[in-house]
Amino acid sequence: MVIGVPKEIKDHETRVGCVPSMITALRESAHEVLVEAQAGVGSSIGDDEYAEAGAIILEDPAEVWSKSDLIVKVKEPQPSEYKYFRPGLMLFTYLHLAPLPELTEALVAARVNSVAYETIRERDNSLPLLTPMSEVAGRMAVQVGAQYLERPNGGRGILLGGIPGVAPANVVVIGGGIVGHNAAKMACGLGANVTIIDRNLNRLRELDDIYFNSIRTLSSNTYTIREAVRQADLVVGAVLIPGAAAPKLVRREMIASMKPGSVVVDVAIDQGGCFETSHATTHTDPIYYVDSVLHYCVSNMPAAVPHTSTFGLTNATIPYLLALANKGLERACEENPAIAEGVNTYNGAITYPAVAESQGKAWRELAAVM
Numbered sequence: 001m002v003i004g005v006p007k008e009i010k011d012h013e014t015r016v017g018c019v020p021s022m023i024t025a026l027r028e029s030a031h032e033v034l035v036e037a038q039a040g041v042g043s044s045i046g047d048d049e050y051a052e053a054g055a056i057i058l059e060d061p062a063e064v065w066s067k068s069d070l071i072v073k074v075k076e077p078q079p080s081e082y083k084y085f086r087p088g089l090m091l092f093t094y095l096h097l098a099p100l101p102e103l104t105e106a107l108v109a110a111r112v113n114s115v116a117y118e119t120i121r122e123r124d125n126s127l128p129l130l131t132p133m134s135e136v137a138g139r140m141a142v143q144v145g146a147q148y149l150e151r152p153n154g155g156r157g158i159l160l161g162g163i164p165g166v167a168p169a170n171v172v173v174i175g176g177g178i179v180g181h182n183a184a185k186m187a188c189g190l191g192a193n194v195t196i197i198d199r200n201l202n203r204l205r206e207l208d209d210i211y212f213n214s215i216r217t218l219s220s221n222t223y224t225i226r227e228a229v230r231q232a233d234l235v236v237g238a239v240l241i242p243g244a245a246a247p248k249l250v251r252r253e254m255i256a257s258m259k260p261g262s263v264v265v266d267v268a269i270d271q272g273g274c275f276e277t278s279h280a281t282t283h284t285d286p287i288y289y290v291d292s293v294l295h296y297c298v299s300n301m302p303a304a305v306p307h308t309s310t311f312g313l314t315n316a317t318i319p320y321l322l323a324l325a326n327k328g329l330e331r332a333c334e335e336n337p338a339i340a341e342g343v344n345t346y347n348g349a350i351t352y353p354a355v356a357e358s359q360g361k362a363w364r365e366l367a368a369v370m
Contacts, residue, residue, distance in 0.1 A: 001325045002032045004068025006061050007039040010075045012283030014042025014306040017072040017093065019314045022321065023053035031325050032056065036064045043310040065089075072321060074313065075300055076103055085110030087347075090329055092321060094118055094133075096299075097344055098245040098358035099272040107345045113329055117313075118270075119243045119352055120320060120342035127242060128338075129320070131178050132312035134267075136302040138182025138238065141265040142171070144296055145234040146190065148263045148287065154294050156261030158233050161191025168192045172228045174220070174249055174274065175238030176203045179267050181210075183236045188214055195228055225249055230257040237266040237274040243344070244354035246271040252290075260292035269297040272358075330370055340366055 003026055005018045016039050018026075023033050035055040037047055047057050058064050065071060065084035073093035077085075085106060095116035097104045107114050117129035127134075142160070149169065151157035162168030171187040173180045176198035187194045188211065198204055199220040208217050218224045229235055229250055235258075239246050246268040255264070255277050268274040269281075277290040280299040287296050302309035320339060323332045333340035344352040349364040356363030 001069045001328075002034065002067055003321075003325060004064040004071045005033065005035045005039055005055075006064045006071065006073060006081075007036040008042075008074055009078050009080065010300060010303075013075050013300050013303045015074040015303055015310045015313065016040040016043050016045065016306075017074050017314075017317075018321075019043075019045060019311060020049045020053035020055075022314055022318050023050055023055045025318060025322060026325060027054035029322060029326055034058050034064050034068055036061050040310075043306040045310075070325060072317075074310075075303075076100065077106075082106045082110075085112050087111035088113065090324065091115065092117075092317075092324060094270075095344055096270040097352075097355045098243060101359045101361075104345070104350065104355065104359060104361070108348055108350060111348045112345060113343070113347065114345045115324065115329070115339065115342040116243070116344045116352070117317065117342070119344060119354075120338050121242065122338045129313070129316050129342075130240075130242075132316050133302045133309065134178035134240075135182050136305060136309050136312060137267045138179035138236075139186045140301050140304065141179070141183045141236045141238070141267050142186035142190065142192075142234070144301070145171070145236065145263045145265050148294050148296060149234060149261075151261075154261070154287065154289075155263055156233060156259060160187065160234070169233040170231055171195070171234045171236070172197065172232040173236045173238055174198075174225065175240065175268075176200065176207055176217075177238065177240055179238035179240070180236070181207065183238060183267075184211070184215055187234075192234075195232075197225060197228060220249070226251075226254050226257070229254045232258065233262050235262070235264045235275075237264065237268045237278070239268045239274040240271065241354065243352050244271065245358040246274045248274060248276045250275040250277075252276045255293050256291040258291075258293050261294065263294045263296065266295070266297045267301065269299050273297060333366065333370065346370060 149155035204217040
Protein backbone atom coordinates (compact mmCIF):
# COMPACT_ATOMS: atom_id res chain seq x y z
CA MET A 1 0.00 0.00 0.00
CA VAL A 2 1.08 3.59 -0.61
CA ILE A 3 0.73 5.83 2.45
CA GLY A 4 0.79 9.60 2.06
CA VAL A 5 1.74 12.16 4.70
CA PRO A 6 0.78 15.68 3.58
CA LYS A 7 1.82 18.85 5.37
CA GLU A 8 -0.91 20.25 7.60
CA ILE A 9 -2.37 23.55 6.39
CA LYS A 10 -4.79 24.48 9.17
CA ASP A 11 -3.87 27.76 10.87
CA HIS A 12 -0.67 27.27 12.89
CA GLU A 13 -1.04 23.48 12.69
CA THR A 14 2.52 22.26 12.92
CA ARG A 15 1.98 18.66 13.97
CA VAL A 16 2.52 15.87 11.46
CA GLY A 17 0.83 12.49 10.97
CA CYS A 18 3.97 10.31 10.90
CA VAL A 19 7.40 10.40 12.52
CA PRO A 20 10.51 8.67 11.10
CA SER A 21 10.14 5.59 13.31
CA MET A 22 6.71 5.00 11.77
CA ILE A 23 8.18 5.30 8.28
CA THR A 24 10.64 2.57 9.16
CA ALA A 25 7.91 0.33 10.53
CA LEU A 26 5.77 0.82 7.42
CA ARG A 27 8.72 0.21 5.11
CA GLU A 28 9.55 -3.01 7.00
CA SER A 29 6.00 -4.13 6.22
CA ALA A 30 6.65 -3.52 2.50
CA HIS A 31 4.66 -0.29 2.19
CA GLU A 32 5.73 2.83 0.34
CA VAL A 33 5.52 6.15 2.17
CA LEU A 34 5.25 9.55 0.48
CA VAL A 35 5.95 12.60 2.65
CA GLU A 36 5.32 16.14 1.53
CA ALA A 37 8.44 18.32 1.78
CA GLN A 38 8.65 20.24 5.06
CA ALA A 39 5.74 18.29 6.55
CA GLY A 40 7.58 17.69 9.79
CA VAL A 41 9.57 20.90 10.14
CA GLY A 42 7.10 22.40 12.64
CA SER A 43 7.62 19.38 14.88
CA SER A 44 11.41 19.63 14.55
CA ILE A 45 11.62 16.75 12.06
CA GLY A 46 13.57 17.44 8.88
CA ASP A 47 13.08 15.96 5.41
CA ASP A 48 16.47 14.28 5.73
CA GLU A 49 15.24 12.28 8.72
CA TYR A 50 12.24 11.04 6.76
CA ALA A 51 14.43 10.19 3.78
CA GLU A 52 16.86 8.25 5.97
CA ALA A 53 13.90 6.27 7.34
CA GLY A 54 12.91 5.31 3.78
CA ALA A 55 10.26 7.87 2.82
CA ILE A 56 10.00 9.46 -0.63
CA ILE A 57 9.89 13.26 -0.32
CA LEU A 58 7.54 15.05 -2.73
CA GLU A 59 7.23 18.80 -3.20
CA ASP A 60 3.67 18.86 -4.54
CA PRO A 61 0.84 18.07 -2.08
CA ALA A 62 -1.41 17.11 -4.99
CA GLU A 63 1.07 14.36 -5.90
CA VAL A 64 1.07 13.04 -2.33
CA TRP A 65 -2.74 12.84 -2.29
CA SER A 66 -3.14 11.42 -5.82
CA LYS A 67 -0.51 8.69 -5.50
CA SER A 68 -1.58 7.46 -2.05
CA ASP A 69 -4.05 4.74 -1.11
CA LEU A 70 -4.10 5.88 2.51
CA ILE A 71 -3.62 9.45 3.73
CA VAL A 72 -2.56 9.92 7.35
CA LYS A 73 -2.98 13.39 8.81
CA VAL A 74 -3.48 15.14 12.13
CA LYS A 75 -6.36 17.56 11.52
CA GLU A 76 -9.44 17.45 9.33
CA PRO A 77 -8.93 18.35 5.65
CA GLN A 78 -9.37 22.03 4.92
CA PRO A 79 -11.67 23.24 2.08
CA SER A 80 -8.70 23.71 -0.27
CA GLU A 81 -7.93 19.98 0.14
CA TYR A 82 -11.41 18.73 -0.79
CA LYS A 83 -10.36 18.69 -4.44
CA TYR A 84 -8.01 15.81 -3.63
CA PHE A 85 -10.85 13.52 -2.48
CA ARG A 86 -11.67 10.53 -4.67
CA PRO A 87 -13.61 7.26 -4.41
CA GLY A 88 -11.89 4.59 -2.35
CA LEU A 89 -9.31 6.90 -0.78
CA MET A 90 -8.72 5.99 2.86
CA LEU A 91 -8.29 8.94 5.24
CA PHE A 92 -6.94 8.46 8.78
CA THR A 93 -6.97 11.60 10.94
CA TYR A 94 -8.88 13.61 13.53
CA LEU A 95 -12.14 14.58 11.85
CA HIS A 96 -14.57 15.91 14.52
CA LEU A 97 -17.31 15.89 11.88
CA ALA A 98 -20.31 16.69 14.10
CA PRO A 99 -19.99 20.49 13.69
CA LEU A 100 -18.64 20.26 10.12
CA PRO A 101 -21.50 19.42 7.71
CA GLU A 102 -19.62 20.75 4.66
CA LEU A 103 -16.69 18.40 5.22
CA THR A 104 -19.05 15.51 5.90
CA GLU A 105 -20.87 16.19 2.63
CA ALA A 106 -17.57 16.40 0.74
CA LEU A 107 -16.38 13.05 2.13
CA VAL A 108 -19.70 11.39 1.34
CA ALA A 109 -19.97 12.87 -2.16
CA ALA A 110 -16.44 11.74 -3.04
CA ARG A 111 -16.94 8.30 -1.45
CA VAL A 112 -13.90 8.70 0.80
CA ASN A 113 -13.51 6.03 3.47
CA SER A 114 -12.64 8.05 6.56
CA VAL A 115 -11.41 6.73 9.88
CA ALA A 116 -11.51 9.28 12.70
CA TYR A 117 -8.95 9.10 15.47
CA GLU A 118 -11.44 10.45 17.99
CA THR A 119 -14.05 7.71 17.58
CA ILE A 120 -11.78 4.65 17.71
CA ARG A 121 -12.97 3.00 20.90
CA GLU A 122 -11.52 -0.08 22.59
CA ARG A 123 -13.52 -2.73 24.44
CA ASP A 124 -12.92 -0.99 27.77
CA ASN A 125 -14.54 2.16 26.31
CA SER A 126 -11.20 3.97 26.21
CA LEU A 127 -10.44 6.35 23.33
CA PRO A 128 -6.76 5.61 22.75
CA LEU A 129 -6.13 8.12 19.96
CA LEU A 130 -7.95 10.94 21.73
CA THR A 131 -6.21 10.38 25.06
CA PRO A 132 -2.73 11.81 24.30
CA MET A 133 -4.08 15.02 22.79
CA SER A 134 -6.62 15.30 25.61
CA GLU A 135 -3.72 15.12 28.05
CA VAL A 136 -1.93 17.89 26.18
CA ALA A 137 -5.05 20.06 25.82
CA GLY A 138 -6.04 19.66 29.45
CA ARG A 139 -2.64 20.75 30.70
CA MET A 140 -2.44 23.55 28.16
CA ALA A 141 -5.88 24.87 29.11
CA VAL A 142 -4.63 25.89 32.53
CA GLN A 143 -1.37 27.32 31.19
CA VAL A 144 -3.32 29.36 28.64
CA GLY A 145 -5.91 30.40 31.21
CA ALA A 146 -3.22 31.54 33.64
CA GLN A 147 -1.58 33.58 30.88
CA TYR A 148 -4.80 35.32 29.87
CA LEU A 149 -5.73 36.08 33.46
CA GLU A 150 -2.75 38.45 33.46
CA ARG A 151 -3.82 42.06 33.02
CA PRO A 152 -1.57 42.84 30.01
CA ASN A 153 -3.22 39.93 28.19
CA GLY A 154 -6.73 41.16 28.92
CA GLY A 155 -7.59 39.32 32.12
CA ARG A 156 -8.46 40.29 35.68
CA GLY A 157 -4.83 40.47 36.79
CA ILE A 158 -4.89 37.38 38.98
CA LEU A 159 -2.01 35.04 39.78
CA LEU A 160 -3.46 31.54 39.60
CA GLY A 161 -1.81 30.34 42.80
CA GLY A 162 -2.08 33.58 44.77
CA ILE A 163 0.52 34.40 47.44
CA PRO A 164 0.54 34.26 51.24
CA GLY A 165 -2.17 36.63 52.38
CA VAL A 166 -3.88 36.80 48.97
CA ALA A 167 -6.35 34.14 47.84
CA PRO A 168 -5.57 32.04 44.76
CA ALA A 169 -7.80 31.95 41.69
CA ASN A 170 -10.94 29.83 41.54
CA VAL A 171 -10.67 27.33 38.69
CA VAL A 172 -13.73 25.36 37.60
CA VAL A 173 -13.31 22.33 35.34
CA ILE A 174 -16.48 21.03 33.71
CA GLY A 175 -15.93 17.38 32.88
CA GLY A 176 -13.87 14.85 34.80
CA GLY A 177 -12.42 12.82 31.93
CA ILE A 178 -8.89 12.89 30.55
CA VAL A 179 -8.97 16.62 29.73
CA GLY A 180 -10.54 17.56 33.04
CA HIS A 181 -8.20 15.40 35.09
CA ASN A 182 -5.13 16.89 33.41
CA ALA A 183 -6.47 20.44 33.77
CA ALA A 184 -7.10 19.85 37.47
CA LYS A 185 -3.64 18.40 37.90
CA MET A 186 -2.04 21.53 36.45
CA ALA A 187 -4.28 23.92 38.36
CA CYS A 188 -3.65 22.13 41.65
CA GLY A 189 0.07 22.16 40.98
CA LEU A 190 -0.07 25.94 40.56
CA GLY A 191 -1.93 26.33 43.84
CA ALA A 192 -5.39 27.30 42.58
CA ASN A 193 -8.71 26.49 44.25
CA VAL A 194 -10.03 23.76 41.95
CA THR A 195 -13.57 22.47 41.42
CA ILE A 196 -14.40 19.59 39.07
CA ILE A 197 -17.98 19.10 37.91
CA ASP A 198 -19.14 15.83 36.37
CA ARG A 199 -22.36 13.85 36.16
CA ASN A 200 -20.65 10.51 36.88
CA LEU A 201 -20.55 10.08 40.66
CA ASN A 202 -18.15 7.15 40.46
CA ARG A 203 -15.72 9.30 38.49
CA LEU A 204 -16.03 12.04 41.10
CA ARG A 205 -15.21 9.50 43.80
CA GLU A 206 -12.11 8.44 41.86
CA LEU A 207 -10.96 12.04 41.47
CA ASP A 208 -11.61 12.75 45.14
CA ASP A 209 -9.39 9.80 46.05
CA ILE A 210 -6.68 10.85 43.58
CA TYR A 211 -6.51 14.40 44.91
CA PHE A 212 -7.15 13.46 48.55
CA ASN A 213 -9.55 16.33 49.25
CA SER A 214 -7.30 18.97 47.62
CA ILE A 215 -10.07 19.67 45.08
CA ARG A 216 -13.82 20.11 45.36
CA THR A 217 -16.05 17.76 43.37
CA LEU A 218 -19.62 18.62 42.41
CA SER A 219 -22.36 16.66 40.72
CA SER A 220 -23.35 18.25 37.43
CA ASN A 221 -26.67 20.05 37.11
CA THR A 222 -27.74 23.49 35.92
CA TYR A 223 -27.77 25.01 39.41
CA THR A 224 -24.33 23.65 40.33
CA ILE A 225 -22.77 24.84 37.09
CA ARG A 226 -24.36 28.29 37.36
CA GLU A 227 -23.13 28.88 40.91
CA ALA A 228 -19.62 27.52 40.26
CA VAL A 229 -19.18 29.54 37.07
CA ARG A 230 -20.37 32.73 38.77
CA GLN A 231 -17.58 32.47 41.34
CA ALA A 232 -14.86 31.31 38.91
CA ASP A 233 -11.87 33.22 37.61
CA LEU A 234 -11.07 30.49 35.06
CA VAL A 235 -13.49 27.92 33.61
CA VAL A 236 -12.23 25.00 31.53
CA GLY A 237 -14.78 23.26 29.32
CA ALA A 238 -13.75 19.60 29.16
CA VAL A 239 -16.95 17.84 28.10
CA LEU A 240 -16.90 15.02 25.54
CA ILE A 241 -19.52 12.85 23.90
CA PRO A 242 -17.44 10.88 21.36
CA GLY A 243 -18.30 11.85 17.81
CA ALA A 244 -21.28 13.99 18.80
CA ALA A 245 -21.72 17.71 19.29
CA ALA A 246 -20.81 18.84 22.79
CA PRO A 247 -23.77 19.84 24.99
CA LYS A 248 -24.06 23.57 25.77
CA LEU A 249 -23.74 23.30 29.53
CA VAL A 250 -22.68 26.89 30.21
CA ARG A 251 -25.39 29.26 29.05
CA ARG A 252 -25.11 32.88 27.98
CA GLU A 253 -26.59 34.20 31.22
CA MET A 254 -24.02 32.22 33.23
CA ILE A 255 -21.21 33.90 31.29
CA ALA A 256 -22.82 37.30 31.96
CA SER A 257 -22.73 36.57 35.71
CA MET A 258 -18.93 36.14 35.76
CA LYS A 259 -16.55 38.84 36.90
CA PRO A 260 -15.17 41.09 34.12
CA GLY A 261 -11.79 39.82 32.96
CA SER A 262 -12.51 36.20 33.88
CA VAL A 263 -11.37 33.60 31.37
CA VAL A 264 -13.06 30.59 29.77
CA VAL A 265 -11.12 27.97 27.80
CA ASP A 266 -13.35 25.68 25.73
CA VAL A 267 -11.40 22.50 25.00
CA ALA A 268 -14.62 20.96 23.64
CA ILE A 269 -14.63 23.41 20.73
CA ASP A 270 -13.57 20.66 18.29
CA GLN A 271 -17.05 19.23 18.85
CA GLY A 272 -18.80 22.59 18.76
CA GLY A 273 -17.99 23.76 22.29
CA CYS A 274 -19.75 23.40 25.65
CA PHE A 275 -20.26 27.15 26.24
CA GLU A 276 -23.24 28.74 24.53
CA THR A 277 -21.02 31.71 23.70
CA SER A 278 -18.24 29.67 22.09
CA HIS A 279 -17.12 29.80 18.49
CA ALA A 280 -13.93 28.34 17.09
CA THR A 281 -10.84 30.57 17.00
CA THR A 282 -7.29 30.10 15.72
CA HIS A 283 -3.77 30.43 17.05
CA THR A 284 -3.47 33.58 14.94
CA ASP A 285 -6.57 35.18 16.46
CA PRO A 286 -7.22 33.13 19.61
CA ILE A 287 -9.51 35.22 21.84
CA TYR A 288 -12.65 37.33 21.92
CA TYR A 289 -14.92 38.74 24.62
CA VAL A 290 -18.54 38.14 25.49
CA ASP A 291 -19.96 40.21 28.36
CA SER A 292 -16.39 41.21 29.32
CA VAL A 293 -15.38 37.54 29.73
CA LEU A 294 -12.34 36.47 27.72
CA HIS A 295 -12.96 33.39 25.55
CA TYR A 296 -10.16 31.14 24.27
CA CYS A 297 -11.63 28.59 21.84
CA VAL A 298 -8.74 27.44 19.63
CA SER A 299 -9.76 24.22 17.92
CA ASN A 300 -6.25 22.75 17.64
CA MET A 301 -4.67 23.70 20.96
CA PRO A 302 -2.00 20.94 20.98
CA ALA A 303 -0.50 22.42 17.81
CA ALA A 304 1.10 25.06 20.03
CA VAL A 305 3.45 22.36 21.39
CA PRO A 306 3.91 20.29 18.20
CA HIS A 307 7.01 18.33 19.17
CA THR A 308 5.37 16.92 22.30
CA SER A 309 2.01 16.52 20.59
CA THR A 310 3.28 14.81 17.43
CA PHE A 311 5.28 12.18 19.26
CA GLY A 312 2.53 11.64 21.83
CA LEU A 313 -0.05 11.17 19.10
CA THR A 314 2.00 8.92 16.83
CA ASN A 315 2.93 6.65 19.76
CA ALA A 316 -0.78 5.87 19.88
CA THR A 317 -1.66 5.79 16.17
CA ILE A 318 1.08 3.46 14.88
CA PRO A 319 -0.58 0.09 15.71
CA TYR A 320 -3.84 1.16 14.06
CA LEU A 321 -2.05 2.60 11.04
CA LEU A 322 -0.13 -0.64 10.57
CA ALA A 323 -3.36 -2.64 10.81
CA LEU A 324 -5.03 -0.47 8.14
CA ALA A 325 -1.99 -0.65 5.86
CA ASN A 326 -1.31 -4.36 6.31
CA LYS A 327 -4.89 -5.62 6.16
CA GLY A 328 -6.87 -2.96 4.32
CA LEU A 329 -9.88 -1.23 5.84
CA GLU A 330 -12.41 -4.03 5.45
CA ARG A 331 -10.34 -6.78 7.05
CA ALA A 332 -8.98 -4.44 9.73
CA CYS A 333 -12.57 -3.60 10.73
CA GLU A 334 -13.60 -7.25 10.76
CA GLU A 335 -10.71 -8.21 13.02
CA ASN A 336 -10.68 -5.14 15.26
CA PRO A 337 -14.02 -3.63 16.38
CA ALA A 338 -12.16 -0.55 17.66
CA ILE A 339 -11.18 0.37 14.10
CA ALA A 340 -14.74 -0.25 12.90
CA GLU A 341 -15.89 2.27 15.53
CA GLY A 342 -13.54 4.78 13.94
CA VAL A 343 -15.12 4.64 10.48
CA ASN A 344 -17.22 7.79 10.02
CA THR A 345 -17.88 7.62 6.26
CA TYR A 346 -17.69 4.66 3.91
CA ASN A 347 -18.45 4.45 0.18
CA GLY A 348 -20.83 7.41 0.17
CA ALA A 349 -22.57 6.80 3.51
CA ILE A 350 -22.25 8.26 6.99
CA THR A 351 -21.54 5.28 9.25
CA TYR A 352 -21.17 6.94 12.65
CA PRO A 353 -24.60 7.63 14.18
CA ALA A 354 -23.58 10.54 16.43
CA VAL A 355 -22.28 12.48 13.43
CA ALA A 356 -25.48 11.91 11.47
CA GLU A 357 -27.70 12.79 14.42
CA SER A 358 -25.77 16.00 15.09
CA GLN A 359 -26.35 17.08 11.49
CA GLY A 360 -29.86 15.73 11.06
CA LYS A 361 -28.76 13.30 8.36
CA ALA A 362 -29.29 9.63 7.66
CA TRP A 363 -26.68 7.03 8.51
CA ARG A 364 -26.11 3.36 7.78
CA GLU A 365 -24.58 0.53 9.77
CA LEU A 366 -21.02 -0.07 8.61
CA ALA A 367 -21.64 -3.81 8.31
CA ALA A 368 -24.52 -3.12 5.93
CA VAL A 369 -22.48 -1.06 3.47
CA MET A 370 -19.06 -2.72 3.73
